[in-house]
Amino acid sequence: MKQHLNRQQKQAVEQRRGTHQFRQRQVIKRDSDSPQYLWVDGKKYLNFSSNDYLGFSCHPAIIQSWQNAAMSEGLGSGGSPLITGYHAAHASLEETLCDFLNVQDVLLFNCGFSANQAFIKTMVSAETTLIQDKLNHASMIDAGMALPGQMKRFRHNDLAHLKQRLLQSGSNKLIATEGVFSMDGDVAPISEIFDLADEHQACVYIDDAHGFGVLGLQGCGSISAAGKQTHEATGYMATFGKALGTSGACLALPSDVKEYFIQFCRPYIYSTAMSIPQAAATQTAIEVLQKESEHQQKLSENIQTFRKLAKQAGLSLMNASSAIQPVIFQTDEQAKTASQVLKRAGLWCHAVLPPTVPAGSARLRVTITASHQEADIQQLISFLSEAVHDTFCIG
Ligand SMILES: Cc1ncc(COP(=O)(O)O)c(C=O)c1O
Numbered sequence: 001m002k003q004h005l006n007r008q009q010k011q012a013v014e015q016r017r018g019t020h021q022f023r024q025r026q027v028i029k030r031d032s033d034s035p036q037y038l039w040v041d042g043k044k045y046l047n048f049s050s051n052d053y054l055g056f057s058c059h060p061a062i063i064q065s066w067q068n069a070a071m072s073e074g075l076g077s078g079g080s081p082l083i084t085g086y087h088a089a090h091a092s093l094e095e096t097l098c099d100f101l102n103v104q105d106v107l108l109f110n111c112g113f114s115a116n117q118a119f120i121k122t123m124v125s126a127e128t129t130l131i132q133d134k135l136n137h138a139s140m141i142d143a144g145m146a147l148p149g150q151m152k153r154f155r156h157n158d159l160a161h162l163k164q165r166l167l168q169s170g171s172n173k174l175i176a177t178e179g180v181f182s183m184d185g186d187v188a189p190i191s192e193i194f195d196l197a198d199e200h201q202a203c204v205y206i207d208d209a210h211g212f213g214v215l216g217l218q219g220c221g222s223i224s225a226a227g228k229q230t231h232e233a234t235g236y237m238a239t240f241g242k243a244l245g246t247s248g249a250c251l252a253l254p255s256d257v258k259e260y261f262i263q264f265c266r267p268y269i270y271s272t273a274m275s276i277p278q279a280a281a282t283q284t285a286i287e288v289l290q291k292e293s294e295h296q297q298k299l300s301e302n303i304q305t306f307r308k309l310a311k312q313a314g315l316s317l318m319n320a321s322s323a324i325q326p327v328i329f330q331t332d333e334q335a336k337t338a339s340q341v342l343k344r345a346g347l348w349c350h351a352v353l354p355p356t357v358p359a360g361s362a363r364l365r366v367t368i369t370a371s372h373q374e375a376d377i378q379q380l381i382s383f384l385s386e387a388v389h390d391t392f393c394i395g
Pocket residue numbers: 110111112113114116137139178181182207209210239240241248249
């Protein structure tokens with residue numbers, strides 16, 4: 001009989017089965033009138049694991065824009081961007097993003113994973129050394145691993161180590177980091193990284209999946225929040241599936257780099273462009289960001305409320321000022337148990353375990369959104385303290 005998986009692949013699945021690390025999906029149901037909730041198997045939960053930081057996935061104007069575009073222009077783009085997939089909606093979104101970010105050019109991608117891989121694989125030539133933060137997202141680490149001998153990693157947010165790596169590298173250097181780290185919720189020292197890059201003639205790439213829409217003036221991102229200009233980076237990646245509530249991503253690039261990408265970036269050239277309603281809805285999301293500052297205001301108040309109440313309850317948190325507020329446990333089992341305790345109480349808070357995070361740092365990745373009410377956060381803190389107490393958290 002034909003074997004689809006080889007022996008090692010089968011063993012890998014079997015070894016995971018029965019351990020806490022065995023990954024499973026859940027079918028989620030949501031109601032657009034109450035984005036802070038989700039339903040699994042008919043049970044209602046308060047959702048503290050969502051990256052929909054501003055609740056934009058259920059914003060009426062953004063949904064309306066999606067519907068209007070679908071009704072007038074249809075769904076799929078019908079082609080890759082260089083054939084028949086680049087429509088007026090894409091050009092208009094690119095223009096809006098260029099103005100919003102104050103950058104020369106922008107290219108659209110179907111997701112952030114693909115945009116990160118596209119940037120690294122297209123920019124890093126044989127003479128380039130890629131220098132990445134150790135906690136960078138899997139998409140950047142994997143792209144770097146595919147470039148044998150050309151990737152160096154520096155300790156998380158450690159500028160002295162980054163400097164050492166820069167000194168050990170040849171003349172072409174690219175530093176890659178995240179604006180807000182997806183698992184720790186802390187921010188990169190962007191201003192200092194740009195200064196170091198200038199000192200060592202290195203280029204900088206920022207993945208701002210969790211900063212875009214949330215940090216900086218009107219949500220224009222982590223670089224601006226750090227007092228620098230987004231166009232100072234050789235590449236800046238923003239995702240639309242988190243704060244913007246749609247999906248997809250963009251790379252902001254200097255014009256000559258964009259031209260090079262249109263000629264040579266294989267993930268851009270050989271992939272169907274994003275759907276037309278997705279481009280239209282994303283553009284509306286950026287307009288809403290600029291017009292309705294109350295969503296960011298509410299998110300920031302909710303984060304402060306969470307941190308204040310957590311402190312009062314004796315919970316120790318990481319040094320994270322973003323919507324991502326991890327609570328670390330001593331063992332994978334403790335993190336998993338705490339997540340189950342919260343689920344029984346009607347709170348959805350996902351446990352993130354190694355290998356997604358370093359061994360010994362299993363965590364509840366709590367995410368706070370603008371859709372939460374103060375009472376929701378109070379409820380979370382009360383059950384979280386109980387769960388942490390019950391599972392001997394060290395966090
Ligand atoms: C830091 C970071 N970069 C990139 C991505 C990938 O973005 P997307 O979900 O749009 O593929 C994620 C998302 O999960 C992320 O957390």
